[in-house]
Amino acid sequence: MPSASPGQLWSVDEHLEDILSTVQPLDPIELQLLDAQGCVLVEDVTVPVSLPPFDNSSMDGYAVRVADVAGASEEYPAVLTVIGDVAAGQAEQPAVGPGQAARIMTGAPVPPGAEAVVPVEWTDGGLGGGPVSGMRAHSAAPEAAFGEVRVHRPAAARAHVRAQGSDVRAGDRALSTGTVLGPPQIALLAAIGRGTVRVRPRPRVVVVSTGSELVQPGEALGQGQIYDSNSFALAAAARDAGALAYRVGAVSDDAETLRSTIEDQLIRADLIVTTGGVSVGAYDVVKEALSGIGDPDEESGLGAGGGVEFRKLAMQPGKPQGFGSVGPDHTPLLALPGNPVSSYVSFELFVRPAIRTLMGLAGDAVHRPTTRAVLRSDKALTSPAGRRQFLRGAYDAGAGAIDPVGGSGSHLIAALAQADALIVVPEAVTSVEPGTEVDVVLLG
Amino acid sequence: MPSASPGQLWSVDEHLEDILSTVQPLDPIELQLLDAQGCVLVEDVTVPVSLPPFDNSSMDGYAVRVADVAGASEEYPAVLTVIGDVAAGQAEQPAVGPGQAARIMTGAPVPPGAEAVVPVEWTDGGLGGGPVSGMRAHSAAPEAAFGEVRVHRPAAARAHVRAQGSDVRAGDRALSTGTVLGPPQIALLAAIGRGTVRVRPRPRVVVVSTGSELVQPGEALGQGQIYDSNSFALAAAARDAGALAYRVGAVSDDAETLRSTIEDQLIRADLIVTTGGVSVGAYDVVKEALSGIGDPDEESGLGAGGGVEFRKLAMQPGKPQGFGSVGPDHTPLLALPGNPVSSYVSFELFVRPAIRTLMGLAGDAVHRPTTRAVLRSDKALTSPAGRRQFLRGAYDAGAGAIDPVGGSGSHLIAALAQADALIVVPEAVTSVEPGTEVDVVLLG
Numbered sequence: 001m002p003s004a005s006p007g008q009l010w011s012v013d014e015h016l017e018d019i020l021s022t023v024q025p026l027d028p029i030e031l032q033l034l035d036a037q038g039c040v041l042v043e044d045v046t047v048p049v050s051l052p053p054f055d056n057s058s059m060d061g062y063a064v065r066v067a068d069v070a071g072a073s074e075e076y077p078a079v080l081t082v083i084g085d086v087a088a089g090q091a092e093q094p095a096v097g098p099g100q101a102a103r104i105m106t107g108a109p110v111p112p113g114a115e116a117v118v119p120v121e122w123t124d125g126g127l128g129g130g131p132v133s134g135m136r137a138h139s140a141a142p143e144a145a146f147g148e149v150r151v152h153r154p155a156a157a158r159a160h161v162r163a164q165g166s167d168v169r170a171g172d173r174a175l176s177t178g179t180v181l182g183p184p185q186i187a188l189l190a191a192i193g194r195g196t197v198r199v200r201p202r203p204r205v206v207v208v209s210t211g212s213e214l215v216q217p218g219e220a221l222g223q224g225q226i227y228d229s230n231s232f233a234l235a236a237a238a239r240d241a242g243a244l245a246y247r248v249g250a251v252s253d254d255a256e257t258l259r260s261t262i263e264d265q266l267i268r269a270d271l272i273v274t275t276g277g278v279s280v281g282a283y284d285v286v287k288e289a290l291s292g293i294g295d296p297d298e299e300s301g302l303g304a305g306g307g308v309e310f311r312k313l314a315m316q317p318g319k320p321q322g323f324g325s326v327g328p329d330h331t332p333l334l335a336l337p338g339n340p341v342s343s344y345v346s347f348e349l350f351v352r353p354a355i356r357t358l359m360g361l362a363g364d365a366v367h368r369p370t371t372r373a374v375l376r377s378d379k380a381l382t383s384p385a386g387r388r389q390f391l392r393g394a395y396d397a398g399a400g401a402i403d404p405v406g407g408s409g410s411h412l413i414a415a416l417a418q419a420d421a422l423i424v425v426p427e428a429v430t431s432v433e434p435g436t437e438v439d440v441v442l443l444g
Numbered sequence: 445m446p447s448a449s450p451g452q453l454w455s456v457d458e459h460l461e462d463i464l465s466t467v468q469p470l471d472p473i474e475l476q477l478l479d480a481q482g483c484v485l486v487e488d489v490t491v492p493v494s495l496p497p498f499d500n501s502s503m504d505g506y507a508v509r510v511a512d513v514a515g516a517s518e519e520y521p522a523v524l525t526v527i528g529d530v531a532a533g534q535a536e537q538p539a540v541g542p543g544q545a546a547r548i549m550t551g552a553p554v555p556p557g558a559e560a561v562v563p564v565e566w567t568d569g570g571l572g573g574g575p576v577s578g579m580r581a582h583s584a585a586p587e588a589a590f591g592e593v594r595v596h597r598p599a600a601a602r603a604h605v606r607a608q609g610s611d612v613r614a615g616d617r618a619l620s621t622g623t624v625l626g627p628p629q630i631a632l633l634a635a636i637g638r639g640t641v642r643v644r645p646r647p648r649v650v651v652v653s654t655g656s657e658l659v660q661p662g663e664a665l666g667q668g669q670i671y672d673s674n675s676f677a678l679a680a681a682a683r684d685a686g687a688l689a690y691r692v693g694a695v696s697d698d699a700e701t702l703r704s705t706i707e708d709q710l711i712r713a714d715l716i717v718t719t720g721g722v723s724v725g726a727y728d729v730v731k732e733a734l735s736g737i738g739d740p741d742e743e744s745g746l747g748a749g750g751g752v753e754f755r756k757l758a759m760q761p762g763k764p765q766g767f768g769s770v771g772p773d774h775t776p777l778l779a780l781p782g783n784p785v786s787s788y789v790s791f792e793l794f795v796r797p798a799i800r801t802l803m804g805l806a807g808d809a810v811h812r813p814t815t816r817a818v819l820r821s822d823k824a825l826t827s828p829a830g831r832r833q834f835l836r837g838a839y840d841a842g843a844g845a846i847d848p849v850g851g852s853g854s855h856l857i858a859a860l861a862q863a864d865a866l867i868v869v870p871e872a873v874t875s876v877e878p879g880t881e882v883d884v885v886l887l888g
Contacts, residue, residue: 088655
């Protein structure tokens with residue numbers, strides 16, 4: 001942690017680095033396959049049994065011996081005795097001798113003695129006529145598993161046979177540690193018989209908004225009150241980032257209430273996010289409630305954590321920020337400013353990477369993708385010197401351009417709902433002319 | 445529906461068009477805000493109350509009259525009488541008369557009489573010394589809400605005041621019908637006081653795999669058996685597409701069992717997806733169980749649906765497909781082939797667009813994004829004439845290139861887990877040379 005003097009501004013990068021060097025990936029647990037969707041694998045998975053586990057047919061047809069169908073044609077078909085069906089999932093297969101065929105279904109094991117499969121469309125299907133387009137259902141015509149079949153074409157050895165191990169072989173590496181489990185990876189794990197898998201769980205993120213002025217949406221607004229939007233926005237954003245989010249209704253500006261609320265939530269929190277109460281006012285309850293904690297002698301309760309440090313960052317919006325840990329498990333806590341745009345931008349810059357680090361993601365996967373785009377605007381953007389400014393924008397991928405949406409005010413939530421990107425104006429830049437290329441964070 | 449003759453192949457586009465012209469968006473319901481995340485809005489939302497609802501302070505500081513601080517400097521400060529605090533959420537505010545100031549917090553209403561806010565950093569904070577960096581907490585120093593304050597700088601009228609309605613005005617359109625509700629949209633809805641919102645719900649998708657050879661992952665594999673991977677893969681893929689997925693364990697190849705299983709699931713299904721049993725074999729249970737249904741005289745049970753049509757598509761993998769509706773509510777049903785790669789590709793091409801149509805998405809949002817990329821390969825790709833082939837690939841966005849992964853076999857599930865894109869080889873093309881530009885479906 002850089003030893004910033006009280007009045008010194010932290011850079012965005014210093015604050016982020018402090019967070020990412022402190023927050024550790026969650027301990028792995030064994031989860032059912034579908035519960036592990038979206039999680040990071042924490043084992044190298046080896047294939048226990050080759051896929052396919054046995055030679056099997058890739059077609060519905062007849063399992064035959066190559067010599068028996070050599071030279072067969074529609075005019076001079078090979079006539080074979082059908083000795084029964086080989087269906088998928090059937091444990092015992094009849095042996096195919098000279099002059100014999102077994103009717104076989106896609107995926108069924110190639111029976112002993114057979115060397116190739118001829119598709120049913122290359123045969124008379126046992127009906128004694130021309131080529132057929134399919135088999136009669138066994139339930140409707142069980143006798144079709146026996147009798148004679150006329151084969152109209154020859155087949156090379158192994159034709160329409162999927163060889164054992166042609167997909168993966170026992171002992172191969174199926175998936176490596178660090179892989180994110182999407183549907184295709186879950187498909188592979190199921191296919192090799194894994195019912196459970198070792199992953200890092202989704203982080204449980206508790207979002208607490210603070211402010212005596214906050215009213216739950218849907219209720220009536222009194223004098224001097226506004227609706228609580230941060231707890232909803234950040235709970236939704238936490239889920240989008242991959243977390244399980246718990247929204248805690250707005251807490252009034254009372255330090256003791258806030259402390260006990262957070263202490264109550266510790267049991268289900270891998271990360272705590274608060275909004276509001278972090279600035280320089282006389283009622284900044286988060287700062288008041290959490291500044292004093294972190295006593296190394298305490299062994300339980302909120303105060304047993306590492307403590308929370310409140311900082312000023314060289315950024316706009318989002319200057320006041322708190323970061324640290326609380327409670328006996330040193331649960332990380334990020335205290336964001338209360339303005340809706342400030343808290344949302346702060347979430348994107350600091351909380352999202354923290355959540356994704358807890359998930360076990362690394363490198364680029366921790367961060368939103370960034371790109372460069374040409375500023376498309378009637379007038380120059382202005383930005384305070386010495387602050388990294390994050391403006392809301394609408395990204396036009398086709399044109400490689402970005403249009404600013406709304407102004408720089410940190411209370412402009414309507415514009416935020418029209419934006420899908422953040423325009424980054426570096427600390428040293430105070431004005432950006434239209435047509436200039438700028439850094440853009442894509443909010444996805 | 446094109447009137448294809450029995451042996452005729454349907455094109456991929458004809459089959460998709462049939463699905464998308466049949467499947468209708470789900471009826472809208474009113475949901476709690478966080479339950480509506482990811483859903484499509486089905487109302488034009490108007491702002492009921494301007495944001496901010498009242499003039500409020502953008503800083504922690506002092507609410508003053510402009511004339512009282514005109515010409516103030518650190519050397520010649522304006523000395524004002526502090527008449528109390530204005531905190532956020534406080535219903536009553538003291539009126540600020542000439543020579544007076546109210547200590548005010550960010551977000552608190554500008555009290556009557558005051559014309560501007562001076563930040564606390566421009567004052568002595570009531571301490572009688574130089575400029576301060578913040579206020580003392582009210583709980584620790586309640587007396588600081590009264591006394592005298594020295595203001596070191598003048599303030600223009602409305603300085604640090606956020607005007608009522610400067611974000612959005614009552615009567616403005618906040619969000620339009622058709623908007624997908626992500627975190628910023630949820631933020632706006634909460635901010636304007638909406639506790640619930642009218643959206644199309646997430647579709648409930650029931651996934652049923654069929655096959656007597658299928659064993660649940662984690663159990664022991666017997667002779668001729670393989671693990672069920674499709675129900676896991678497609679349940680995961682359905683969730684990725686935005687659905688609530690219900691996985692039904694593998695059903696054996698018995699038509700009556702399958703019919704009763706599907707009938708049981710109707711109660712919780714907006715869409716049913718089956719895998720396997722759709723080809724030309726004698727044990728193709730899905731085809732057998734569902735071909736005969738769709739009796740217009742039936743009023744209840746599975747048979748009351750519109751019926752399921754089984755087709756051959758001009759594609760590889762995924763040639764045999766079924767589509768139709770079952771049960772009294774004409775619940776749409778897609779019957780996919782059973783090979784893992786076939787079913788996964790079929791899901792991407794047909795089921796995902798159906799799910800997204802049920803969600804109320806339209807246009808590009810229904811489909812995976814596509815792009816063009818240069819084939820990067822040692823040898824040419826081959827593809828059967830008259831079939832649209834979908835090969836698995838790994839997309840390199842930086843190079844604008846695509847590398848084929850694995851072969852064309854529809855059982856190659858290990859390669860699927862390494863792919864993030866599908867390479868599309870058109871019907872008329874039988875060979876694609878390295879360096880050729882190809883269509884690519886990005887699997888995201």
